[in-house]
Amino acid sequence: MQDRVLPESLRVVNIGLASFAEDLRAEGVAVIDLDWRPPAGGDARLAALLADLEDED
DSSP states (O other), X not given: XXXXXXXXXXXXXXXXXXXXXXXXXXXXOEEEEEOOOOGGGGOHHHHHHHHHHHHOO
């Protein structure tokens, strides 16, 4: 019988790595998936423009 590597009380919030969450679930770990993506799809120029808009009153 294989010993558990993770404690029974472990709970995880998974941000974008589906295979990571699947492996944890296979071990019986409670996982909540968060559908997060970088602002502006990761485009630094667009993200900077959005940040500037956010700073305006």
